[in-house]
Amino acid sequence: MNCITIFAPSTLESGHIKKLAAGLLIVILRLSPLFFPFAVAAQQDDGERLFRQRCATCHSVDPGQNKMAPNLHGIIGRAAGSLEGASYSGAMRSSRMTWDRQSLDSFLAAPSQVVRGTRMTAGVPTAAQRAAIIRYLESQSPD
Structure with a gap:
């Protein structure tokens, strides 16, 4: 038996090829931010886009601008239900x-489920979307 016969695709099981391809794809995707820094910027922009789509109807990130729900500018580190001039449920104020x-x-x-009695009814079920929105909110801190 020679080397060509041992490594020829016809002798490899298709499952092995699929596993190799999947492994290679994972490595490429994990290394992509190193070679394509614009992908990281796109993820940051994704948080802003998701905020606009899912949150901006009720919330603002502009300082001092409350809509029907509280302003989220500088929310990190803030006590829930404490923003002056915002309308909160009793449940949120006492949370x-x-x-x-x-x-x-x-x-x-x-x-x-987290704050029983909150007025906020819409959740974000996807963990990746929540993480992107939270990163965006962190970028809106007053610091």
Whole structure:
């Protein structure tokens, strides 16, 4: 038997080829931000786009501008239900939560389960979308 016969595609099982291709694809995708930095910027822009699509009807990130829901500018580190001039449910005012990545992620996933009685009914079920929105909100801090 010679080397050509051993490694010829006809002798490899199709499952092995699929596994090799899948592994190569994973490596390429994980390394892509190193070679394509614009992909990282696109992810950041994705958070802003998702915020506009899913949150901006009720919330603003412009300082001092409350809509039917509180302004989210500088939300990281803020006590829930504490923004002056915003309208909150009694449940949110008495929740004793402070907004950070974890509390925002939990709340965005299932608002009415985290704060029973909240007025916010729409959640963001996809973890990747929640993470993108939270990154965007972090970028809107007053610092």
